[in-house]
Amino acid sequence: MLNTVKVRVPGTTANCGPGFDSVGIACTIYNSLELSVSEASGLIIEVSGEGAGAIPHSEKNIVWQAAKAVFAKVGFVYGGIRIRMVNAIPLARGLGSSAAAIVGGLVAANAISGNQLTRQQLFELATDIEGHPDNVAPALFGGITLSTVATGSEGAARAHHLRFLPPAPLSMIVAVPDFTLSTRASRQVLPQTVSLQDAVFNISRTALLIGALCKGEFQHLQYALEDKLHQPYRQKLVPGMPEVFQAALANGALGAAISGAGPCLIAFAVSKEKAIGDAMVAAFGRHQIKAGYHVLTIDPDGAKIIN
């Protein structure tokens, strides 16, 4: 039995405009996490990189909560635990830091306790902990994922996913403003009901989005990324959002959206990535928001052991 495992988990961008709580993409930005068990007792958590100083070192830490859920399910008996994280995914910005933490904890704990759970079981656990599947699916499986929670004939709600990769390369330029926005706060501004017209608007865009990504017909992205279910309500939480989108489009982006629950804004492109990123940062700057950007591509692998 192993007593140390190391896992690499990608950040993820969820929603992709109209696919609220359903569509997600694994991105080439990674956290790594080392989990060790020993004969001793106690919990030691070490964090470096993003979130150092903000992430709890106590039992409340969600990496540990996730790992503990696996140990409880498989009856694994442990003594002392040490978790070492090196994080590149910015915290509470819309790049799936919580999903990466949860998936990292689950995959590491499963490996150290003898891989008794399948990836589907880990996905179910991750969805329960995160509350929605759209970030945890790509964090676990990589690629672009479409996910849903559905009640089967046995009466239990189960998470389901479909994963694919587009047939041609696609870049994602993610502008990262220098303020955080928790998913909880960003969901609080959303309405409880929407009009049939807005629902139809999103259904048609989501269908076009998935078709465009599957076939590599990226010219559809500008309209396929439009949304009426969450972005209009979240706009007030991200100063300059329409101008940042406009700056991306004017400099060669195919389309743009809020990344996850924000405040990161993401543009999709096949060229001119630097011009697009620079223009997005400048547009944030005109609204007195400091920002940087990452040029990312699609991670095909999802969480993997890197021992």
Ligand SMILES: Nc1ncnc2c1ncn2[C@@H]1O[C@H](COP(=O)(O)OP(=O)(O)OP(=O)(O)O)[C@@H](O)[C@H]1O
């Ligand atoms: N490596 C980590 N270890 C422990 N907890 C973490 C870690 N990364 C994130 N978290 C927790 O998750 C919270 C951020 O989650 P939140 O859902 O608000 O944002 P996000 O996942 O980064 O963005 P989004 O869901 O919009 O993509 C942090 O405030 C912290 O409590």
Ligand SMILES: N[C@@H](CCO)C(=O)O
């Ligand atoms: N679908 C989620 C993603 C962030 O966790 C939201 O937009 O609230």
